[in-house]
Amino acid sequence: MLNRQDNELLCRVGPGTAMGEMMRRYWHPVCTSAQLPHPDSPPLRVRLLGEDYVAFRDTQGRVGVMEELCMHRGASLALGRVEEGGLRCLYHGWKFDVSGVVLETPNHADPRYRERMKAPAFPVREEGGLVWAYVGPKELQPAFSRYAFMEAEPAHRTVLRINVGCNYLQLVEGGEDSSHVGVLHTNMARPGWKDDEFEPNPDVVNPAALTTNDLEPQLKIEETAFGFQYVALRRIGREGVKNARVVPFIVPYGRVIPASAFQFTVLEVPDDDTHTSTYIIVHGNAPVAQEKIIELLGLDDPRYYDRTTCAFTATWADAFGQNRERMLENWTGLRGVEVEDAAIALSQGPLYDRSKEHLVPADQAVMRVRRVLLDSVRRVMDGKPPVGVGVDLRGVGACDAELEDGGAWQALMPAHREAAAA
Ligand code: FES
Ligand SMILES: [Fe+2]
Structure with missing residues (x-):
């Protein structure tokens, strides 16, 4: 038997919870490789520890994992176009590469603006038929555990x-x-x-x-x-x-x-x-x-x-x-x-x-x-x-x-x- 308080502590995994903070210190599988079957395949909505992300495979086959909502004004990137080395938001066409570099901002084309920004993208590994991401504190990123x-x-x-x-x-x-x-x-x-x-x-x-x-x-x-x-x-x-x-x-x-x-x-x-x-x-x-x-x-x-x-x-x-x-x-x-x-x-x-x-x-x-x-x-x-x-x-x-x-x-x-x- 477990008291209610410990039960809650063990089970609640969202941002700000004690278990959620502990879990965020590990690499996690976010989807199977087969769910992003080929270059430029449709992006995938991913939910992990109570937060929403989008995973996509670019033209070169690299996988990116980003916060789901576009950094411009929050449209879901899971509706976006995957093309020519990046994921492009449908709403105003901002385009991001797998590491979060902002490649294009068509409604404000001055490159000096987009060069100052980085989209919220996370470290990704593709191993063993799974896509893994690390969404914890940057400075505490651990070694990737191999199975x-x-x-x-x-x-x-x-x-x-x-x-x-x-x-x-x-x-x-x-x-x-x-x-x-x-x-x-x-x-x-x-x-x-x-x-x-x-x-x-x-x-x-x-x-x-x-x-x-x-x-x-x-x-x-x-x-x-x-x-x-x-x-x-x-x-x-x-x-x-x-x-x-x-x-x-x-x-x-x-x-x-x-x-x-x-x-x-x-x-x-x-x-x-x-x-x-x-x-x-x-x-x-x-x-x-x-x-x-x-x-x-x-x-x-x-x-x-x-x-x-x-x-x-x-x-x-x-x-x-x-x-x-x-x-x-x-x-x-x-x-x-x-x-x-x-x-x-x-x-x-x-x-x-x-x-x-x-x-x-x-x-x-x-x-x-x-x-x-x-x-x-x-x-x-x-x-x-x-x-x-x-x-x-x-x-x-x-x-x-x-x-x-x-x-x-x-x-x-x-x-x-x-x-x-x-
Ligand atoms: S909300 Fe994505 S480009 Fe505007
Ligand atoms: Fe069983």
């Missing part, structure tokens, strides 16, 4: 974005909650549950495919430079050995979840207090088909996911697509891993009040998420850098392995202890 998926061959990686209408922390907590996997994702985690028989799910791409049906994992947690790592230990029916699933929490909202042949990196980026862009990056040592991942996640029905806008469109209007007749064979009556996770997070409401919950030991990693986020906020308030900012994340991943009782679970992911600021 393992950025090192993967593009054919061995696929990137998805799903926009979900609830607070980021509900989605983060779901991701750091090992004990829900064997229950909410029962169909994939424990096929055969209906007949009380456990059969492992052979799908090497499915991160909900557990190797055991122990529903009461024992958790162990250790602090790391990027946040923490934890292990969920499950009985597998053999003396002296357990299944160990190691998952990291990367401050402020990242995790990696293991499938047997791929890793799922998930970033729950807050658009504002009640909207989140979930980025799922799947990578491994073999080709991965986006269509297969979309199906696995349950997003292959246009009623529930709009591939153009990336919106998760399931609502209470049809109970998120839940089919009660199907529930005789299917635990949730829902469609797939992400539909199950997103429907649960939405069912908690736009911003859940944690003062009413009742936690158990299986919720320890969830509690730890809150603690490390609150620590990070307090560090920023004290004039210190937030937790894990600028850390090299290339060695950070997840695993699902067997571990002898008493064995050092931390040895399963040795790079987690070595991760340090770049």
